[in-house]
Amino acid sequence: MHATAPTPPQHPDDGQADSPAWQALLRARQGGDPAALPPGPLTDLFAPILAPIQAPDGCLVLGRLAQTLDGRIATAGGSSQWIGGPGDLLHTHRLRALCDAVLVGAGTVKHDDPRLTTRDCPGPDPVRIILDTSRTLGTEYRVFAEGGPPTLLVCAEDAAERGLPRDRHGAAEVLRAPRAAIGGLDIATLLPKLAARGLRRIFVEGGGLTVSRFLAAGCLDRLHVTVAPVLLGSGIPAFTLPEAARIADGLRFAWGVHRLGEDVLFDIALHRARPAVCAA
Numbered sequence: 550m551h552a553t554a555p556t557p558p559q560h561p562d563d564g565q566a567d568s569p570a571w572q573a574l575l576r577a578r579q580g581g582d583p584a585a586l587p588p589g590p591l592t593d594l595f596a597p598i599l600a601p602i603q604a605p606d607g608c609l610v611l612g613r614l615a616q617t618l619d620g621r622i623a624t625a626g627g628s629s630q631w632i633g634g635p636g637d638l639l640h641t642h643r644l645r646a647l648c649d650a651v652l653v654g655a656g657t658v659k660h661d662d663p664r665l666t667t668r669d670c671p672g673p674d675p676v677r678i679i680l681d682t683s684r685t686l687g688t689e690y691r692v693f694a695e696g697g698p699p700t701l702l703v704c705a706e707d708a709a710e711r712g713l714p715r716d717r718h719g720a721a722e723v724l725r726a727p728r729a730a731i732g733g734l735d736i737a738t739l740l741p742k743l744a745a746r747g748l749r750r751i752f753v754e755g756g757g758l759t760v761s762r763f764l765a766a767g768c769l770d771r772l773h774v775t776v777a778p779v780l781l782g783s784g785i786p787a788f789t790l791p792e793a794a795r796i797a798d799g800l801r802f803a804w805g806v807h808r809l810g811e812d813v814l815f816d817i818a819l820h821r822a823r824p825a826v827c828a829a
């Protein structure tokens with residue numbers, strides 16, 4: 550007789566959108582003591598996001614991507630729904646519920662016209678932040694419509710107004726930040742502005758360029774990368790950084806591994822590390 554190997558858990562919360570462990574996390578988010586969370590896989594995964602904020606800019610920033618086994622987040626044409634399975638989507642909605650703000654780049658709005666609200670689990674909607682350096686987006690996207698959660702469009706100080714009001718973009722408020730030398734906005738300058746508005750836990754949901762810019766700026770505390778059992782062979786890459794000459798130039802880190810149904814989630818403690826190839 551062979552001893553039966555224990556089955557690895559398929560999901561930190563059995564794929565249930567609601568549970569006592571999830572409710573305890575929501576209470577901790579509302580000001581409860583994160584140290585009093587019940588022990589368990591859901592707490593292991595999410596408690597670090599609710600931990601006291603260490604960075605002097607006042608923010609805790611979590612980057613996130615769902616990618617194929619070959620590191621693609623979308624087809625070349627931008628189709629990305631869905632790379633991950635239902636457990637991965639539930640995870641995204643949980644991160645929205647636990648963070649003060651969800652942040653995406655203009656490319657994600659153009660390709661997906663997302664809502665960025667919390668719908669797959671109980672919990673509040675985050676404030677939505679759209680980074681659109683040159684203010685190229687029109688106001689027709691769903692995030693800029695009346696009636697949704699508060700939304701900020703962040704653009705460069707010198708971005709042209711193109712006939713729109715200087716401080717409103719549809720229903721969104723316009724916030725301005727300096728440009729970064731490497732392209733995009735100066736994220737290190739933006740974060741204290743967000744903290745000053747009470748937006749301290751920032752969920753950078755995508756896309757690849759936006760998450761990469763936060764990484765290059767040394768502005769990510771954690772990174773959640775879902776890898777789905779899919780090969781695309783081409784398409785939009787997850788991460789884009791300056792070229793590394795040697796393996797030793799890559800960024801190494803500690804990670805925890807969680808199953809999300811068929812997908813695997815890597816929970817990476819980056820602690821604001823900056824890849825050597827991005828050294829200032």
Ligand SMILES: Nc1c(N[C@@H]2O[C@H](COP(=O)(O)O)[C@@H](O)[C@H]2O)[nH]c(=O)[nH]c1=O
Pocket residue numbers: 615629630631632633634637638639641653657658661662663664665666754755
């Ligand atoms: N492709 C992909 C995700 N993509 C994210 O989901 C957004 C759509 O949000 P909404 O319109 O609010 O449902 C999209 O713009 C992008 O930020 N999320 C995931 O959990 N898994 C996935 O495979």
